Amino acid sequence: MTNNKKTECTYINGKIFTANSDKPHATAMIVRDGKVAWMGSQADLEKIEGECVDLQGLSVLPGLIDAHLHPLYLANASKQIACTPPLIHSIEDLIKEIRSLRGAQGEDKWVEGWGYDEGKLLERRSPTRWDLDQAAADVPVIITRTCAHIVVVNSKVLELAGITRDTPEVPGGQIDRDEDGEPTGILRENAKDLVTRIMPVKTLEENAEILAELSNVLLSHGITAITDAMGRTEPTDYLEMYNDAVKKGLKQRTVLYYIWEDLKKKPILENEKTSLENQIHIGGVKLFSDGSVSGQTAWVNPPFLGEGENMGSK
Template sequence: MTIHKQSVRTFINGKIFTANLELPYASTMIVRDGSIAWIGEALDLENIEGDCVDLKGQRVLPGLIDAHMHPLWLANASTQIACTPPLVNSIADLIEQIRNSCQSNETGKWIEGWGYDEGKLSEGRAPTRWDLDEAAADIPIIISRTCTHIAVVNSKALELAGITRDTPDPPGGKIDRDQNGELTGILRENAKDLVLRIMPAKSLEENAASLSELGDFLLSHGITAITDLSSRTEPIDYLEMYQTAAEKGLNQRTVLYYLWDDLKDKPLLLPDKIKRENQIRIGGIKLFSDGSVSGKTAWVNPPFLGEEENYGIQTTTKEELLAAATAAEQNDIQLVVHAMGEQAIELIIDTFYGKKGWLTDGPSIRIEHAAMPTPQAILRAAETGIAFVTQPIFVFAEIESYYKNLGFERTKETYPIPSMLEAGIKVAFSSDAPATAWADPVNPFVGIKSAVTRLAYNGADTGQKQRIDVITAIMLYTKSAQEITRIPHVGQLAVGNHADFIVLNQDILEISIDMIDTVLVQETYLAGNLVFQR
């Protein structure tokens, strides 16, 4: 982290929300050597120490923590076709964008896109290989669905990957075929890996430079701590890549969660890789229990609306969960499992119900997304100390798919945050960026607005009974996210913590809740130093 700590600074005249329940509000704080030395009201301050910074009566929050995201995917998305409104509203638009890319394409280079959602396309269906072939037949193309659990490729990509109509579905995956047995080009869950593994990889240096640039963008959104929930050991080790990014200027405190498939043959990690005080560290092992609601690969019960036989895809087993948990315990890190549907969530809770966790400084097991927990699952998760890390932007941005796949009433019961909190479950908010159908998927204020209003971007009702208040939503992006990610000395503006905080251009605690997504970060501070100014 290339931040030079000033010795002493006093910040005055702020409307500070600290996220510290013992002292929730303050106007003044003294920062010494990057940490908060004193915080309170100006009347109680005997004298101003060091440089004086006037916060001009603006709202101040702790730096935001995105507890579940994919920074490298997000960084690379900026060089790919954004298959979201307003750029792409139809398959015809997508074909046009691909053709535009072909004109500037280097010989043999893959064309990539992200973010399509058939619910938003005017044709009302997903693109197929025949659509992509129409755009370009001789250049390999891969377009990821918004959820990132499904991809569509053209015939050239299928050919390069060696996928034919006789290729069997891989475990935990599905190769779509039409009624005649012809490949449609749509690859679900583990099937998309058949193509991903043959694609040319960027160098460690190239990826590190992209991450460093992304870090500045994330600071503009007030995000001072990040996670990577798809970290790999090969072909590039993500720990080394992020450490190089930090040398190039990535300032965020960062926790990596490695895919179990990459660790299962060599599960033991060196202690210096998991040290919590490190700017970049390994924090957990990641598995997938199912897919996505919007892509109809979540492992649900009852089945998807209008498809009596489609319960989604189960992508792990009890045996794999237990093996990964053993490795997580040996390394003193978390077990982190993606689960959206009822059956996927219950598999995890049934596997670990009643077992004691191995970590003393946070939850040992996290369920990521937790879109559709049953009331019984919520109670049993609370009893077992399992945390939920969820993304309120999903139902906000993907409402068409939720209504179509689940129906109106079932959609309104998804992401039941109040029920989780009332049961005593530790919950954190996050974005899962770029894995959602929104042009700026990492924007925390869109997620907060969704959780507070329970209205989608188009005004559709996503479940008024599941609303929370603004302060709770902020806490889930700060204090609660810290407790779950276990990043030390952040998440609250309290004595002894890092002076990581943000200054907003509007008071998020006073404006109308339907305006929350218009809030902008005016300034971002790390260790008391200004690292972003709008």
Template sequence: MNNQGITTFINGKIFTSNPDQPYATAMKVQDGKIIWVGKQEEVALTAGDVIDLQGQRVLPGLIDAHLHPWHLAMYSKQIAALPPNVYSIAELIEKIQEARKNLKEESWIQCWGYDEGKLAEGRMPTRWDLDKAAPDVPVIASRSCVHIATVNSKVLEMAGITKDTPNPPGGQIDKDENGEPTGVLRESARELVFKIMPVQTIEEDALALAELSPKLLAHGITAVTDLMARVEPVDYLEMYNQGREKGLKQRTVLYYLWEDLQKRPIQDKERTNRENPIHIGGIKLFSDGSISGQTAWVNPPFLGEGENCGIATTSKAELLAAGEAAKQYGIQLVIHAMGEQAIDLIVDTFYDKEGWLEDAPSIRIEHVTLPTEQAMKRMAKARIGIVTQPVFLYAEIESYLKNLGAERTKSTYPIKSMLKEGIEVAFSSDAPGTAWADPVNPFLGIKSAITRKAYDGTDTGQDERVDVATAIELYTRAAQQLTRIPNVGQLKPGYYADFIILDQDILEIDPQKIDELQVMETYMGGKCVYQREAAVKS
């Protein structure tokens, strides 16, 4: 073997996510890729650099298969409307009043992350709550699920939303007993406001993504996705490429909203070239909303008054049209679905259709909270993939118990059953779309999946627990298989040397402490791109 330019990593406890060789103690890297993995006693240290891993646990770089990096970057600059920053609507009002004092002219006050289950008042904030804080400037507060937002009266006026405004298709404008809008906008109704909000320059957006990158590396995340890519007012592919020029490290796959691609179809095949570090990987649609916001399309209905089964946000015809476009482009069709009816619509639409991708599922369903047994069997047979988020149960337990009840909650996200059926499953965070201060932390999701306990200790369904090794694989190898990013997700010859070093052994520590794990170093292409000690000092 030619040792020129080779770096040898020794004395490690390497979990490779390669089922043919799951464990190793050493590996060799050349030109950014792994050329050998095995036992340290097999290594001849004759030339090249040698790095001692000091007996620490090594994992492949983590892949977040369903994420919203731009939103995550933006939210870091907004008022966090969730614990430990905010515990009540009264405290949220105080935070907004404080922000109003230093507000620049023509600026908006934006908040993110409220969850009525965690607020002392036990309800969503309304326009009148936000008016108490700042009646003269536009204020918007996004719910943790990112499917619902509350705006003040100033925003309703700017958007032209009155008691006579009808619900848009796939959306709802909440109104009180007198027919007046409450300020709560669900699903597509939010677009009425988004259209009038100020737009940052592409340079500002790109810089925000670059600034987010080290935070993701600190969690061991070396590859990401954006499941809400747009073509306007800023084209996300251009924005992410500029972000890369400014320091964004993560390999990135973009999934464009179907409505945007209808306006501006993909003309250049290079935009979908998977060898590019930033590329388009799919078309995104929504089949319903969220469990916590009671907009998921469920059956039976949510608990509470009335027969609320949520909101259906797409149709069979639209799914088929989007599927044809995805087939034409050679990319995936990915569809958000939480409730039974939303999942069934997708499965029934594509169950007897032949897929167009050979290396991965052509159809991906995101979340899949409440699949029926028949739906899971059909997904396995039709090779429909699932990207799910175990962190939801961990962080949003109050809303799940309130909306579904304890027993139905235990049947949500049946990951073990999905795997048993032979469905291709991957983990992700959907950050910032959940009620947690650090929603992108993958170790929260891993802990939730293997303990099936919420943050407050509530049992979320012990029958659906998976073991630690499986949870890691669903954040690495399986996530690669569903995102189709080439040569990542495993530590094996021919793959990029993207890996992380942990401060404790995730395979041996108490599962209840997995969320306390720290990433000591993150490598991409065999080069160290993050060191915790250096980050802490800075």
């Protein structure tokens, strides 16, 4: 038997943002079946039915929409080394944290970190393969820069990926090399793909699980709708993955933007997948024109200051 009973909650004594310039704030509102049914002055309430919540003067804002987010990256990063203050101030700090994580998680797992910015490290330079080798030479280590357009890896990763001094440059990417031509471990833009394609791949269910875990973290910051600006069709289709995450507890409305390279190979923009009625739907296509400004891979003219003729990538 279907339960058709309506739920209703009245909120009073608040400062409720209305988005109406003529009357920007209300003091009370009624929420019926999860939707705002009425908003106005508390004095105009004729009667209160159902639950009543006294906001005690607190402000109420609409849910926030994060219009450019990488939720899966964020969910995974939450389990990695945060290479930012207050944890990391220097390359020496980073070496210490890599050693600690490597010891805690055993020999079979990659050590991953995110968020370093060479301009904010005490050494004022990017870490290199040799720095990471000091921390853990026997397991793969990959650390992502704050812009997410650049990574640095240790010698073990270079070995696994087959990257040597003789490896040709990747179109749209760069393998940094020292004065003797040896790779430094720093991989920019598309050169990262030489490594990411050999990394262990989580199952659709594992990714859905961590997305569901992330949901409450986002809600705690008032974020009720999100985008994923790096949708993929393989090895896991993001639409399927996010729909599975909903079953596991993902609450945000989510709009996916698939990268063009994937859509060229596998067009999936059918009406039922782009419908705005769906909690999870495809909203558009992601295209790359260049790269990161802070990572100095974006195309600029004149060249980056102090970087000779480096104008980034076209």
